[in-house]
Amino acid sequence: MIAILSVTQGEGHGAETVLLELLRGISDKNAYRIIAVKGSKIAREAALLEYDVRELDVSRDSILHHGRALPALKKQALGCRLIHAWTARGFDPAFLCARSLNIQFSGTLHDHPKAMFHGKFRQRLMRICANRMNALVCVSNATATEARRAQYKDPINVITNGLKDFAPSHPLNQRSPSQSASPKIAFLGMYTAWKGFSIIREWIEELTSPAEWNLYGDVGADVQPLTVGLPDHVRVCGRQSIDRILSDNDLLVHASTHFDPYPTVLLEAACYGRGVIACDLGGASEIVEESVTGFLFKPSEKSKGFGALAHLCESANLREELGRKARERYEKNFQLAQMVEKYECFWASIG
Numbered sequence: 503m504i505a506i507l508s509v510t511q512g513e514g515h516g517a518e519t520v521l522l523e524l525l526r527g528i529s530d531k532n533a534y535r536i537i538a539v540k541g542s543k544i545a546r547e548a549a550l551l552e553y554d555v556r557e558l559d560v561s562r563d564s565i566l567h568h569g570r571a572l573p574a575l576k577k578q579a580l581g582c583r584l585i586h587a588w589t590a591r592g593f594d595p596a597f598l599c600a601r602s603l604n605i606q607f608s609g610t611l612h613d614h615p616k617a618m619f620h621g622k623f624r625q626r627l628m629r630i631c632a633n634r635m636n637a638l639v640c641v642s643n644a645t646a647t648e649a650r651r652a653q654y655k656d657p658i659n660v661i662t663n664g665l666k667d668f669a670p671s672h673p674l675n676q677r678s679p680s681q682s683a684s685p686k687i688a689f690l691g692m693y694t695a696w697k698g699f700s701i702i703r704e705w706i707e708e709l710t711s712p713a714e715w716n717l718y719g720d721v722g723a724d725v726q727p728l729t730v731g732l733p734d735h736v737r738v739c740g741r742q743s744i745d746r747i748l749s750d751n752d753l754l755v756h757a758s759t760h761f762d763p764y765p766t767v768l769l770e771a772a773c774y775g776r777g778v779i780a781c782d783l784g785g786a787s788e789i790v791e792e793s794v795t796g797f798l799f800k801p802s803e804k805s806k807g808f809g810a811l812a813h814l815c816e817s818a819n820l821r822e823e824l825g826r827k828a829r830e831r832y833e834k835n836f837q838l839a840q841m842v843e844k845y846e847c848f849w850a851s852i853g
Contacts, residue, residue, distance in 0.1 A: 505582040508538040509592040516766035517612040520663045527842035568595040575599050593631035610639040614761040615652035636852045642764040642785030664841030684712040688751035692719035698757025703728050711815035748774040756780040772832035777824025795828035
């Protein structure tokens with residue numbers, strides 16, 4: 503049996519979305535045990551999927567609290583041959599558990615190894631633990647490159663994320679982008695400044711073409727000042743399901759100002775047949791094919807991204823063509839079954 507460890511509190515973000523997709527795609531649920539934080543979305547959803555779920559009573563996502571939970575973690579991992587840390591913050595408890603139980607240890611790196619939201623000590627601890635794994639997974643080639651630069655040792659495996667497919671009859675796949683002269687533009691990332699709302703705010707002010715803006719996510723304290731005085735054609739929508747977001751909008755903008763390893767939202771946009779404008783900082787270029795499924799720009803080239811946005815706002819035919827190509831690319835490269843197969847082969851290879 504393989505134990506998958508998630509130490510994420512609450513609802514989580516992109517990495518947790520991908521884990522749930524993986525769990526939905528696995529056919530032999532009896533071969534896996536899910537160890538997750540008590541009350542978290544992962545614990546709740548994995549139980550609904552009928553996995554063997556063991557809950558960790560951890561009140562904070564910190565090294566100290568993970569250390570205190572180690573005795574419970576060891577009990578929960580008994581009988582497993584391997585423990586896999588789903589995110590970097592789980593590397594240290596998974597490593598200590600594996601060493602104590604004398605079992606195999608692996609993990610997935612979803613972040614830049616020197617991401618700003620990991621402190622210096624955490625970054626060092628991540629590297630130390632990763633270099634003691636039997637094998638490491640990175641979610642993109644860009645992430646693997648940065649891991650090697652940060653002195654992470656091979657073997658490093660790249661397994662790109664995938665998403666569940668929708669039947670051709672699904673209404674979200676039937677709907678074509680709006681043919682009106684006033685497209686609806688979605689931005690997901692209001693919860694933190696590094697997702698790039700400062701860029702989006704500039705674009706809102708500069709765009710002269712008719713358009714409606716819909717901004718999603720709980721508004722973070724570092725973003726709140728930028729929401730003051732927004733025009734009437736801009737709505738702050740809070741949290742919404744990705745189904746609702748991508749069915750209500752014609753175009754998606756992604757403007758992360760820091761390395762974004764493999765943006766889940768770009769996969770979701772491709773799945774729903776939506777063209778995108780995305781910041782090329784991290785793994786975005788491994789999802790978006792330039793001028794075919796969307797447009798890419800560097801943070802230092804905001805004008806390039808804005809130019810693409812203005813062009814798309816004026817061309818419903820181009821929006822529709824990008825969306826169609828994005829859907830085709832999703833079907834070929836990003837389906838859930840491919841990710842599931844690669845993870846199962848990865849774990850099977852760890853003797």
